[in-house]
Amino acid sequence: xxxxxxxxxxxxxxxxxxxxxxxxxxxxxxxxxxxxxxxxxxxxxxxxxxxxxxxxxxxxxxxxxxxxxxxxxxxxxxxxxxxxxxxxxxxxxxxxxxxxxxxxxxxxxxxxxxxxxxxxxxxxxxxxxxxxxxxxxxxxxxxxxxxxxxxxxxxxxxxxxxxxxxxxxxxxxxxxxxxxxxxxxxxxxxxxxxxxxxxxxxxxxxxxxxxxxxxxxxxxxxxxxxxxxxxxxxxxxxxxxxxxxxxxxxxxxxxxxxxxxxxxxxxxxxxxxxx
Numbered sequence: 001x002x003x004x005x006x007x008x009x010x011x012x013x014x015x016x017x018x019x020x021x022x023x024x025x026x027x028x029x030x031x032x033x034x035x036x037x038x039x040x041x042x043x044x045x046x047x048x049x050x051x052x053x054x055x056x057x058x059x060x061x062x063x064x065x066x067x068x069x070x071x072x073x074x075x076x077x078x079x080x081x082x083x084x085x086x087x088x089x090x091x092x093x094x095x096x097x098x099x100x101x102x103x104x105x106x107x108x109x110x111x112x113x114x115x116x117x118x119x120x121x122x123x124x125x126x127x128x129x130x131x132x133x134x135x136x137x138x139x140x141x142x143x144x145x146x147x148x149x150x151x152x153x154x155x156x157x158x159x160x161x162x163x164x165x166x167x168x169x170x171x172x173x174x175x176x177x178x179x180x181x182x183x184x185x186x187x188x189x190x191x192x193x194x195x196x197x198x199x200x201x202x203x204x205x206x207x208x209x210x211x212x213x214x215x216x217x218x219x220x221x222x223x224x225x226x227x228x229x230x231x232x233x234x235x236x237x238x239x240x241x242x243x244x245x246x247x248x249x250x251x252x253x254x255x256x257x258x259x260x261x262x263x264x265x266x267x268x269x270x271x272x273x274x275x
Contacts, residue, residue, distance in 0.1 A: 001239045001272060005265055006050030006080040008210070008250040009057065011257040012039035018056050026096035029056030029104075030083060036061060037071045042258040044075030047265050051077050052117070052248050055084040055104040065110060072111070080246050081115035081208065082108040083157070087122035088139035089132045098139070102146050109150040115208045115246070116147045117182050119159040121173075128163055136163065137176035144179050155182035155208050158191075165191035167198060174205060181205040184250070186212035186221050189229045196230075196237035203241035211235075211268065212250045221252050223260045224267040232271045239275035 013034020021028025032039075036057050043051050051072070058079075061068040072079055084104045086097035105116050121136040140156055147154035156179045158164040164173050165187070174181055181202050185195050199206065213222035214229040224231045238247075247268060254260040 001242065001275060002244040003247050003268075003272060004050060004245070005048050005268060006052055006077075006246050006248040007043045007046070007048045007261050007264075008052045008083070008248055009036055009039040009043065010054060011251045011254055011260060012036070012042070015252055025087075025093050026100050028097075029059060029100070030054035030085065031056035031060075036068075039257070040071045040075045040077060043261060044077045046258055046261040048261065049077055050080035050246055050248070051075075052081040052083060052115075052250075053079065055082055055100075058082050058104060058107050058111075065107065069111060079108065079111045079113045081113055081117050081248065083117045083119070085118055085120040085159075086139065088120050089122050089124075089129075089135045089163075091135070094139060098142055098146065101143060105146050105150045105152055109152055114153060115155060116143070116150075116152045117155045117157050117208065118143050119157040119162065121163040123161060123163055132163060133172055133176060137173060140173075140177045140179045144177075153180060153207055155180040157182040157184055157210065158187060159184070160187050160190055167191075167193045170198065170202070174202060180207045182208050182210060184210040184212055185229060185231055185234050186214040189214050190216075190219075196233045199234065199237040199241060203243070206238075206241070206243065207245055209238065209243070209245075209247045210250050211247055211264070212252075213264075221250075223251060223254070223263040224249060225263050231267070232274075235268065235271045236275045239272070
């Protein structure tokens, strides 16, 4: 099992979206409202060699691509992935959503990233409509094409609050699309999934991984060494699948972002050595 370790930079501030997206969906990016330069520096200092950024933080980095490239180099890390998302099921806005994702892919490729991760598949107020999974799958196929044209690998990240949360929905969408499966261990577990079993079932579709801790009551995401989710069993399943590549730890909010990152890295190294 040959792996490299990355960290999502979203823990260094409140999470949200670009407010312009309320009226202009083509600009509806994810954002961490914090200092991404500090996040990148602390991720490198914690011992990681890669970083993942939200699409809005990538596109709107202060000083632009040159400043971001310099921050990455100074921290000794590389941009591994960008994370974006879309509704995907509404035909009237799909071209705007895909145009935004293409901009993100351009920016990621220009910084030599390897992966483009997307989440989404909107839940309608009235529930899932006939054809929504097919519309989502068709949108994801376009993401695959966008990524491939730029030398990136595309991945779909099942997420709470979308139409793909638990095991049955994961099975359904990956029967309809060729995109890679990026398992987020906490989201899958919170939706009732047996995460090691899901990894074993879909191991041929997994080329990038998000590891995250979960506490069920009160609900919270945690460092990997805390909470109710057995991420050691997840790592064992990845080892059994002979997984190689980047593993990105993630923690949406934590009072000590660098400390959480250090704890998660120590957990991954310890359990990979034992797997």
